[in-house]
Amino acid sequence: IALLNVWGVGDSLPKSQDRLFNPQALIPPRPTISTVQWVTGTQYITPADMDLLISGPDRPPSKRMLAQHAAEAEQTRRAGRAGANKQAAAAAGAAGDSSEEGYWAYMQRQVQERTEKLGLVGDNMENLEQNSASWAEEASKFVGKQKRGLATGLIKAKFGL
Structure with a gap:
């Protein structure tokens, strides 16, 4: 009886109508990148x-x-x-007045805009510095953990634990 359940009674299974791939679907082209671009990021x-x-x-x-x-x-x-x-x-x-701004007003506005942009760049650099410092800290923790794991594994293997 167990062999009949495992091997069946000779009836064929109906073919499944499920599809994992739709051949009519449009596949977008793969992004291309050169090796140099990949290595340098x-x-x-x-x-x-x-x-x-x-x-x-x-x-x-x-x-x-x-x-x-x-x-x-x-x-x-x-x-x-x-x-x-x-x-x-x-x-x-x-x-009455001309609607165009004067030369000095234009220069003042340009200096103000550039100062704001430099402030944004400075904020972005500070964020980048914090992120890279935290990444370096996490990487050093990970390396230390791996070293400890390697050392304990060697000790356990040496003493047969």
Whole structure:
């Protein structure tokens, strides 16, 4: 009786209709990278490329992407309003003052913008420094743990434990 359960009674199983691969699906092209780029790490893949590779072109946008698009649309709408207000003020003031900024005002604005950008770069460098320091600390902890494991393994092997 046990052999009948293991080997069956000679009936063939019906062919499964399940498919693991859809031959009609479009496969996106593989990203190409040279060996030098791979070794040096200079080739980056964007999140959009990664989304396309993982989920294909028919993936619906995520909630985060929808929220980001809504925020960008709101910001564009506000900028459009502010631009319309500036144009109206410039048209009203065109009779008396010139609407163009002077040379020194332009230079002052450029220095201010560059100072802000340098501040952002400085903040990013500080974050990078903290991240690399924490990574180096974690790497040294890992190496120490591996050394301890190797030493205890050698001692156990030597004494037959």
